[in-house]
Structures are given as C-alpha cells and as structure tokens.
Amino acid sequence: MPSIEPNPESTVPDGEKSHVLLTFLHSQSQNALSRLYQRPSACLSIFRFISLPLERQLIMNLLWMESPISTATMSAWVTREGRKAYNESLSTLARLHIVPHSASKLALNSTFKSSLRHAITGGGASGSFGLPADADLQHPSPSIDTLDAYALERWETILHYMVSSGTGQFPARPSKEVLFLLQRSGLMTSMHGGALQITSSGFQFLLHSPHAQLWELLLQYLQIVEERQMDLVEVLSFLLMLSTMELGQEYSSEKLSSTQIAMLADLRNYGLIWQRDTSSRRFNPTRLATALTSSSPPLPMSSGIGVSSQSQGFIVLETNYRLYAYTDNPLQIAVLNLFVTLKSRFPNLVIGAITRESVKKALANGITADQIISYLTAHAHPQMHKNVCSDCKPLLPVTVQDQIRLWELEKNRLKSEEGYLYTAFASQADYEYVLNYAKQLNIVLWENPSRRCFFGSLDGHANIRGFIERRTAGNA
Amino acid sequence: MDRASHLSTIVDLSPAQWTLSGSAPKERHSLDLQSFLSQLLIFLNSHVACKDQNTLAIFGALPGRSVMLYPSTTQAAGSNSADANTYRPFKVLDSTVIDSLSKQVEALDASETEAPVGLVGALTKALCYINRVAALATENDQTVAVDPRILILSVSPDQSASYIPIMNSIFSAQKLKVTIDVCKVYGPDSVFLQQAAHLTGGSYIHLDRPDALLQYLTMSFLPPPSIRQLLAVPTQDKVDFRAACFCHKRIVDIGFVCSVCLSIFCQPVPVCSTCRTKFPIKTLQRLNAARPTILTSAATPTSGNASTFPSSTTNRVATTNGNGPNPNGVR
Numbered sequence: 001m002p003s004i005e006p007n008p009e010s011t012v013p014d015g016e017k018s019h020v021l022l023t024f025l026h027s028q029s030q031n032a033l034s035r036l037y038q039r040p041s042a043c044l045s046i047f048r049f050i051s052l053p054l055e056r057q058l059i060m061n062l063l064w065m066e067s068p069i070s071t072a073t074m075s076a077w078v079t080r081e082g083r084k085a086y087n088e089s090l091s092t093l094a095r096l097h098i099v100p101h102s103a104s105k106l107a108l109n110s111t112f113k114s115s116l117r118h119a120i121t122g123g124g125a126s127g128s129f130g131l132p133a134d135a136d137l138q139h140p141s142p143s144i145d146t147l148d149a150y151a152l153e154r155w156e157t158i159l160h161y162m163v164s165s166g167t168g169q170f171p172a173r174p175s176k177e178v179l180f181l182l183q184r185s186g187l188m189t190s191m192h193g194g195a196l197q198i199t200s201s202g203f204q205f206l207l208h209s210p211h212a213q214l215w216e217l218l219l220q221y222l223q224i225v226e227e228r229q230m231d232l233v234e235v236l237s238f239l240l241m242l243s244t245m246e247l248g249q250e251y252s253s254e255k256l257s258s259t260q261i262a263m264l265a266d267l268r269n270y271g272l273i274w275q276r277d278t279s280s281r282r283f284n285p286t287r288l289a290t291a292l293t294s295s296s297p298p299l300p301m302s303s304g305i306g307v308s309s310q311s312q313g314f315i316v317l318e319t320n321y322r323l324y325a326y327t328d329n330p331l332q333i334a335v336l337n338l339f340v341t342l343k344s345r346f347p348n349l350v351i352g353a354i355t356r357e358s359v360k361k362a363l364a365n366g367i368t369a370d371q372i373i374s375y376l377t378a379h380a381h382p383q384m385h386k387n388v389c390s391d392c393k394p395l396l397p398v399t400v401q402d403q404i405r406l407w408e409l410e411k412n413r414l415k416s417e418e419g420y421l422y423t424a425f426a427s428q429a430d431y432e433y434v435l436n437y438a439k440q441l442n443i444v445l446w447e448n449p450s451r452r453c454f455f456g457s458l459d460g461h462a463n464i465r466g467f468i469e470r471r472t473a474g475n476a
Numbered sequence: 477m478d479r480a481s482h483l484s485t486i487v488d489l490s491p492a493q494w495t496l497s498g499s500a501p502k503e504r505h506s507l508d509l510q511s512f513l514s515q516l517l518i519f520l521n522s523h524v525a526c527k528d529q530n531t532l533a534i535f536g537a538l539p540g541r542s543v544m545l546y547p548s549t550t551q552a553a554g555s556n557s558a559d560a561n562t563y564r565p566f567k568v569l570d571s572t573v574i575d576s577l578s579k580q581v582e583a584l585d586a587s588e589t590e591a592p593v594g595l596v597g598a599l600t601k602a603l604c605y606i607n608r609v610a611a612l613a614t615e616n617d618q619t620v621a622v623d624p625r626i627l628i629l630s631v632s633p634d635q636s637a638s639y640i641p642i643m644n645s646i647f648s649a650q651k652l653k654v655t656i657d658v659c660k661v662y663g664p665d666s667v668f669l670q671q672a673a674h675l676t677g678g679s680y681i682h683l684d685r686p687d688a689l690l691q692y693l694t695m696s697f698l699p700p701p702s703i704r705q706l707l708a709v710p711t712q713d714k715v716d717f718r719a720a721c722f723c724h725k726r727i728v729d730i731g732f733v734c735s736v737c738l739s740i741f742c743q744p745v746p747v748c749s750t751c752r753t754k755f756p757i758k759t760l761q762r763l764n765a766a767r768p769t770i771l772t773s774a775a776t777p778t779s780g781n782a783s784t785f786p787s788s789t790t791n792r793v794a795t796t797n798g799n800g801p802n803p804n805g806v807r
Contacts, residue, residue, distance in 0.1 A: 044525060044563060053703045056526050060694050063522075077695070082706025120521045122562030122570070129563055246564045293528060 019049045020215050024222065026095050028232075033097050035233045037112040040119035041128040045240035046096070047116060048293045054082070055089040059098065059108065063116060068107035128237075130245045133252035133282040141250040141284060147274055151286035154271025155210075156331045162188060163206055163334040165198045175269045185220035200366020206335050207367065207375040214288060217270065234259040242272065243292035245285045252282050313379045317354075319397040325350045326381065338362050339372050354400060359407045369408035373401055419445055420461045423453040437467050480529035481623040481700035482609060484602040485520065487545075488537050488661075489581075491589045493631040497662035497686070507661065507686035515690040516629070517573065521566045522698060524548075533605050534573055535598040538580055539588045542597035545576045547605070593632050596641040602626050603648050610652070623700050625655040625678070630669055631662040636727050639720035642668045649676050655701045659693065661686050667716045667727060677701070680712045723749060732763065743767075 025033065025046070036042050050056050061077070062069070078086040094101040098112050108116075118124045142150075158174050165188060173179070179196060182188040187202035205213060218239065225235050238260045245251060253261060264283060267273045272289040275282070314332070316324040323340055327333065328348050336342065339362035342352040362372060373396065380395050394401070425431035431452040438444045443460030447453075456464055489509075498508030524530055534546040546569060606624045626649070649656055649672075657678040658669040665682055673680035681696055683689065696709050721728050721742035731740040737751040744763040747754050 040561075041563070047525060048528060053526070053700060054706055057699050057703065057707070060522055060526075060698055064690055064694065077708050078706055079708050085706055118561075119563060120525055120566070121518055122521075122566055124561050127561060129561065244563055249564075 019051060020212075020219055022046075022049055022051075022092075022096065024219055030097050032233050034109065034111050036237055037109060037115055039128040039237045039241070040115045040124070041130075041244045042237045042240040043112055043115040044119040045243050045293045050092075052085070052089060052092075054085050055092055058086075058089055058093065059116070062099065062106060062108045063113060063120075065107070068102075068105035071102070071104060071106055074106050127255055128241060130241055130251045131255045133250040139276060141248070142274060144248045144287075147247065147284055147286045150274050151271040151288045154269070155288065156329075158182070158270075159206060159213075160331045160334060162198050162202055163331065163338070165196055177266055177269050181217060181220055181224065184224060185217065203338060203362070203365045203367045204371055206338070207371045209378065211291070214292070221266065221270075230259050230262070235263060238263055239292065242267075242285050242289040245290055247285065247287055247290045250282050250284050254281065313381050313384075315376055315379045316381045316384060317376055317396055317400060319399050321354045321400055321403075323352050323354060325352070332379075335375075338365065339367065354404070356407055359404055360411070363408055363411050369404045372404055417445060418458045419456055420458070420464070421453060421455050422464065423451075425452045428452065433471070434464065434468060438464055479623050479700075479702065480527055480531070481625065481702075482531045482533075482606065483520075483523050484533045484535065484606060484624070484626045485516075486535045486537060486595070486598045486602055486626065486628045487516065488593055488595065488628070488630045488632050489577075490537075490539060490593045490632045491581075491584070493662060497631055500662075505685040505687040507689060511687070512661065512689060513574075513577075515693070517570050518690055519693040519698070520569060520573075522694060524565055524569065525563075526698070531609065532569070533602065535602050536577065536580060537593040537595045537598040538584065539591040539593055542594035542601055543576070543580055544601060544605070545580075546573045592635045592638075595628075595630070595632070595635075596638045596645065599626070599628070599642070599645045603645060603652065603654065606654055607652060623702055624652070625657060625701055627657045627659065627697050628669060628672075629659050629661055630666055631660075633663050634666050634668050634727070636720040636725040639668060639725065639727075640722070642672065646672045646675050657697050659683065659689075659697065661689065665716065667718055668720075670712060670715050671717060674712065674715045679709050680715075681710055 028036075036046075047056065047059060050059070061074070075083075075086065090099060090106075091101075093099040098109050099106060100109060107113075154174075157172050158178055161172070161174055162182065174182075179188075182202075183190065183196065186199060187205050188196040189199050190196050205216060208216070222232065222235060226232055234257055238256070253264065256264075264273065264275065265278065267289070268275055268278075268283075270288070272286060274284040274286055314326040315336075316326075318324075323336075325332065325336055326349055333342070333345075333350055336350065336352065339354065339358055340352040341355045341358040342350055344351045359369075359372070363369070377395055384395055422434065425434070431449070435444065435447060435454055438454065438456050438460065441460050441463055443457045443463075444454055445457055446455040494509045494512075497506060500506035520532060520534070523532060532546065532548045533544065536543050536545045548569075603626075606626070610624065646656070654676065655678040656672045656676040658666070658673045658680040660666060660669070660680070660682040662683075670680050672678070679696060681692060683692055699707055699709065718727050718729060719731060719740050720726060721731055722739045723741050723743075723745070726742055728740070728742045731742060732744050733740055734748040734751065734753060736753045737748060739748055739750040741749075744760045744767075745755070746757070746760060
C-alpha cells in the first residue's frame with residue numbers, strides 16, 4: 001500500500017476553526033505577507049476570511065486610528081467574559097502580522113492598514129479589483145448561466161473522474177495538470193505506474209463541502225507553485241483578487257503580471273475562470289472564483305440540471321435504512337455508491353439501502369462514520385427538514401446514525417501498539433521491582449505475574465532498560 | 477456565533493438641523509452633512525466588508541416623509557461602469573445612496589424644510605423591511621437566521637406628537653427581536669430614542685465629538701448584537717423614562733394614568749379621551765388639590781408617588797409600567 005502522508009493543510013475547515021488559507025498564511029514569512037498586504041483586494045479578502053467576529057472588530061477599531069493605542073486602553077473595551085477571546089484574537093492577528101505583537105502599544109501593520117482603508121473607501125490607483133474589459137460587441141460576454149454550467153462541468157469532471165477511477169468505468173479525463181495536482185495532493189495515486197487510483201483521503205475529499213474541496217485543491221496548487229519557482233505572493237493575490245470580482249463581468253488581462261497570465265491556464269482547467277480561447281486577452285471569473293471568500297452560499301456544483309430542488313438537498317433517509325435520492329446527477333449517484341447499496345434507479349430517483357456491507361466498504365476505503373453522517377445531513381431533502389421543525393427531532397433517524405457509528409466501532413475492536421515484552425526475570429522480587437518502576441512511569445500495557453512478564457510501550461523502553469542495567473550493575 | 481447580520485440604518489436628514497450642526501463653531505467639533513455622509517458611507521462599507529452575507533438597508537427621514545435610500549436585496553443591475561480600484565459592491569452602495577439622496581433633496585420644497593422629519597415613518601418602514609427579510613429567510617432556508625438591528629442617526633429634537641407611534645414601534649421591535657441603536661449626532665438628548673435603545677437592548681450614544689463620528693460608529697455600532705456581550709459597548713447610565721401625555725403631547729414629569737386603558741394625561745380629566753371612562757368628581761378634586769405640592773416636593777420625576785395617593789378606583793399616578801391596550805413604557 002502506498003503510504004498516505006497526513007497533510008496538515010487539508011483539514012476540513014469547520015465553523016469555528018480558522019480557514020485553511022489562514023493556516024497557510026501563518027506559515028508564510030513576514031516579508032511575503034507584507035508584500036501581499038500591499039493589495040487592497042487581498043486585504044479585504046483576508047479580512048473576510050478571519051472567522052471570529054471579535055477579530056474583525058478589533059481590526060476595524062484600529063483601522064482609523066492614526067497613532068498606536070495603548071494595550072490597557074484597548075483591553076478596557078472588552079468585558080471580563082470576553083477577556084479570553086480577546087487575548088486569543090490578538091495572538092491570531094499577531095501570527096498573521098496584522099497586529100504586530102507588542103506589550104504596550106497596539107496598532108495595525110501600516111501596509112495592511114493603508115490597503116484596507118483603500119479597499120473600504122475605494123479610489124486610489126492600485127487597480128487591485130481587476131480591470132474590467134470594455135464591452136465587446138462582436139463577442140458578447142457569456143451569461144451567468146453559461147458560466148455556471150461551465151464551472152459545474154469542469155468541477156464535476158474532476159470529481160467524477162476521482163469517484164469512478166476504481167470502478168473500471170472511464171469517464172472524461174480532466175486535463176493533465178489537474179491529474180498532476182490530484183496525484184500531488186495524495187487524493188489519487190498511480191498503482192505500479194498504471195492508471196490513477198483514488199486513495200482513502202480522496203474518498204474523504206469527495207464527502208467534503210464544495211467550498212472545502214476547492215480550497216483543498218487550491219492550497220495544493222499553491223504548494224506546487226512554490227516548486228515551479230512562481231512568485232507565491234503574485235499567485236495568492238491573484239486568487240484573492242478573483243474572489244472580489246463580479247460574476248458576469250468580463251475582465252481584461254492586460255494589467256496582469258506574467259505569473260498571473262500563466263495562472264490563467266491553470267485556473268481555466270479547474271473551472272475558476274472562463275475564456276473564449278486560450279489566447280484571449282479577457283477572462284470571466286465563474287462562481288467558483290467569486291464565491292471563494294463567502295462561506296455559505298453553495299457553489300453551483302450541487303445544482304446540476306434540476307437546479308433549485310437539488311441545491312437544497314435530495315436525500316431522504318428512513319429509519320429502516322432505506323435511502324431515496326432524488327437526483328439524476330451521475331456524480332452524486334457515484335458518491336452515494338461509496339456507502340450505499342443501490343437497488344433501483346429511475347429517471348430522477350435512486351433507491352438504495354445503507355447496509356453493513358456498504359458501510360464496511362466505505363470504512364475500508366478510509367471514510368469515517370462521521371463523514372458519512374455529515375454528508376447525509378448536508379444533503380438532506382427539504383422534506384426531512386420539515387419533520388425537524390415540527391417536533392424537534394434530529395435530522396437523520398437516530399437508529400441509522402447510531403448503527404453507522406457502531407459499524408465503525410466494530411472495525412476498531414483490535415488496537416495495535418508497538419512495545420517490548422519483558423520476560424525471564426530471575427526472581428519474583430526482581431520482577432515486581434521493575435514492574436513497579438514501569439507502573440510509576442505509566443507505560444505498562446499488559447502484565448502477567450504468574451509468568452513473570454509484562455509488556456511496556458515503545459517510548460518507555462529506554463527508561464526500563466536503563467533501570468535494569470543500573471540495577472544489575474549495582475548488584476554485581 | 478458567526479452569523480450574517482442585517483443592519484437597517486435610519487438617517488435623520490432634517491435640513492434645518494444639519495445647517496445648525498454644520499455652522500456650529502469649530503472648537504466644538506462640529507460636523508457638516510457632507511463629512512457626515514462620507515463617514516457614514518465608510519461605516520456602511522465596513523459593515524458589508526465584515527461578511528459577504530451581511531445585508532444592509534438605508535432609510536432617510538426627510539421633512540414630512542421617509543424614503544428608502546438603499547436596499548441590498550434588490551440590487552440595481554450595473555448601470556455604472558466598473559472600476560478597477562473599488563470593490564464593486566461598495567461602489568454600487570455608495571453611488572446608489574448618493575444618487576437617491578440627491579434626488580430626494582432636490583425634490584424638497586422650500587416650504588417644507590422646516591417641517592419635522594418623518595422619523596416614525598422611517599422606523600416603521602425599517603421594521604417592515606426586517607420582517608420581510610426574516611420571513612423570506614425562514615421560507616427559503618431554515619438554517620440562515622438574520623441577526624437584525626436598526627441604527628438611528630438622529631439630529632432632530634424629540635417631537636412629542638410622535639410619542640405613541642414611537643412606543644408602538646419599540647414594542648414591535650421587541651417582538652421581532654430587533655435591537656435599536658441610537659447615535660445622537662447633534663442636538664439635545666432624545667427622550668424617546670433613549671427609551672427605544674434601552675427597551676430593545678441597544679445602546680444610545682450622544683456624541684461629544686461629532687467630527688469623530690466614524691470611530692464612534694465603528695467601535696460601538698459595528699459589532700453585531702451576538703458579540704456585544706464580549707465588548708464593553710457604551711450604554712447610557714441614566715435613561716429618561718418620561719412619557720408624553722395624550723392630551724397635549726407634552727413630555728410630562730408627572731402624569732395621570734387612566735386606570736382602565738392606561739392613557740397618560742398631564743392633568744386630571746373628568747373623562748378619559750381614549751376609552752370614555754368617567755371619573756368621579758371627588759377623585760378629580762383630590763388629585764387637583766395634590767398637584768402643586770407634588771410638583772414642588774418631588775425631587776426626581778420618576779420617584780414613586782404612589783404612597784402619597786392611596787390608589788383610587790379611578791386615577792392613579794404614573795408610577796407603574798403599563799402594557800395594556802395602550803402600551804406605555806412608563807415607570
């Protein structure tokens with residue numbers, strides 16, 4: 001089995017945790033960040049990524065201050081209950097180099113301050129919100145529907161390719177760059193130099209929300225960019241600029257740097273932007289790009305053909321483990337197939353059941369029970385929500401939720417731990433003496449006094465060995 | 477914790493008051509309408525900047541009427557050309573507000589400039605708008621709950637005639653769980669708006685330095701109600717709870733309350749004008765006899781006087797809080 005390295009960057013952003021991009025920014029040098037902060041659009045986007053309202057409020061408080069304010073004055077502004085959150089906020093902002101850490105005075109990073117002021121008041125000559133292209137009468141810019149359809153098609157091609165890679169079907173292949181990205185991010189891997197196969201982190205990826213999926217791929221892209229010797233700051237600021245652009249507006253690529261023009265091709269492959277042809281000097285951001293900074297509005301991918309009903313959810317789950325999915329979208333059906341035994345299929349409806357086998361198969365692929373449950377919750381049919389409103393029941397049937405969790409526990413009956421077995425003690429006294437010492441260190445995993453042996457964990461071995469050696473040396 | 481919030485702003489645009497405010501001596505940190513508007517727009521932009529899903533509505537209270545200057549739900553499709561230097565939503569917001577404002581001001585007749593501003597109309601419109609937004613949100617998606625609040629930027633003095641409609645708006649706001657914040661930019665403290673902020677859990681700030689408006693707005697009114705418990709947002713230390721009488725619309729220190737319908741009067745009346753209840757002559761005489769002594773002896777207007785008057789069957793002094801048919805937040 002190829003080893004899958006745990007990737008700290010690709011963790012799911014959940015409500016309270018800071019956004020993956022911010023985690024990425026923490027790891028950047030102060031120099032790179034202050035270059036990034038020179039652009040008003042980047043500052044505005046980063047400001048929106050900051051997840052806690054208190055942190056945003058702090059920035060706003062300091063934004064219009066001309067001189068630094070003493071920490072004592074500022075901390076008088078929070079109540080006692082807010083003290084902890086306030087200190088945490090300050091340290092987050094210090095890590096982003098937005099509010100430099102200081103014991104006595106608080107002030108915004110001057111670059112960040114002037115850029116955010118520019119962003120909010122408008123004006124200036126930075127041109128960081130994208131140069132709009134003049135209307136072209138010969139080629140009218142595509143409608144928003146066209147853009148949505150394009151983004152959706154691109155994105156679903158990627159996901160569909162991933163989900164069906166193991167099944168022997170061969171749907172449309174995404175472009176080579178996308179495949180490389182998928183392979184690099186560990187979502188897919190090539191077995192013995194053969195065709196690409198989806199990995200267990202790839203399966204988990206499929207169940208994430210579109211927003212999280214998008215950022216996961218983009219962060220991988222940022223890492224590849226670094227290896228390609230492209231300027232990371234240019235790339236990041238272009239992404240953040242895209243996120244502040246207007247959907248349906250055509251932009252000109254004249255003012256872009258060479259790095260950013262090179263990016264256009266990549267982003268076209270991911271479906272973030274639309275271009276008439278590869279040499280076109282104008283581009284349209286799609287909804288994938290303009291929704292980068294907003295957290296909740298769904299990206300167009302869940303809409304599919306039967307737009308409105310599916311964007312709300314399409315899964316009905318009953319207490320008898322039967323599942324009805326009102327969809328004709330091959331991608332959604334393929335994702336469901338990961339953990340549901342599908343029984344019958346109609347033009348707009350798929351019927352299946354959640355069974356022990358189907359869930360075990362998903363678990364074997366590395367999908368966790370929580371991911372299954374959160375996918376079902378996120379895509380529940382409005383009809384299921386209705387029941388919740390009337391009598392305060394949980395969204396999914398409790399029996400099914402519990403059973404999925406139990407099936408997961410079944411898998412975890414055995415737990416392996418590395419360690420050392422200590423045997424052949426000369427006397428009971430010796431044995432007890434060493435065992436006591438090991439117990440004090442809290443490293444005993446198993447013991448058997450009648451046979452005079454015990455099992456200690458790996459990290460305690462050095463201590464035990466040292467202890468025995470010292471004792472035998474003392475006795476000798 | 478991090479939810480989208482809705483802000484309805486009500487701007488008091490009384491030409492007379494703004495002229496006074498702008499012409500005040502510089503040492504007193506005066507603020508004219510132009511710099512007020514630019515600081516206000518920056519504040520509104522900041523609100524939109526905080527979260528993509530934040531919504532905004534702006535209402536103007538003009539002499540004798542009230543208008544909606546900007547709703548963020550129905551956006552005017554890009555009539556003005558995009559600009560590479562400005563975030564587009566900000567540009568749309570700013571230009572829409574300024575355009576509709578100048579249109580309204582041009583339409584003003586010279587004769588009406590002295591008329592009192594339609595604050596109540598604006599407040600009612602804001603509440604209706606919030607109600608509609610909330611209803612739409614629950615209809616479309618159960619998970620999105622708006623966190624609504626109203627910010628009133630006031631320059632005009634109280635109009636005692638609008639006491640009853642303002643109180644009724646306050647009670648609707650309480651019911652809708654809308655916080656009302658008040659920023660008194662110019663002029664004396666407003667009794668009714670203080671009560672509005674107090675009763676809905678908002679804050680009332682009288683600006684000491686109107687020229688620093690933006691900093692006041694940012695620090696006190698930008699945080700959504702959900703995080704205010706973490707912040708020491710200034711609240712008023714004393715609230716003027718006086719009410720206006722129903723007969724002459726005067727703000728009264730001591731009033732007489734109809735025991736049937738809780739209407740407030742500035743002097744004892746034989747027949748309640750609201751519910752037509754007749755009061756015995758004897759009680760009227762006693763109350764009339766007691767009036768001057770109360771006025772001189774009562775140190776504070778809101779102190780309890782019930783003890784001096786054994787509660788009669790007909791009249792009682794305005795010391796209790798009424799939530800009856802005529803809801804009066806009077807203590």
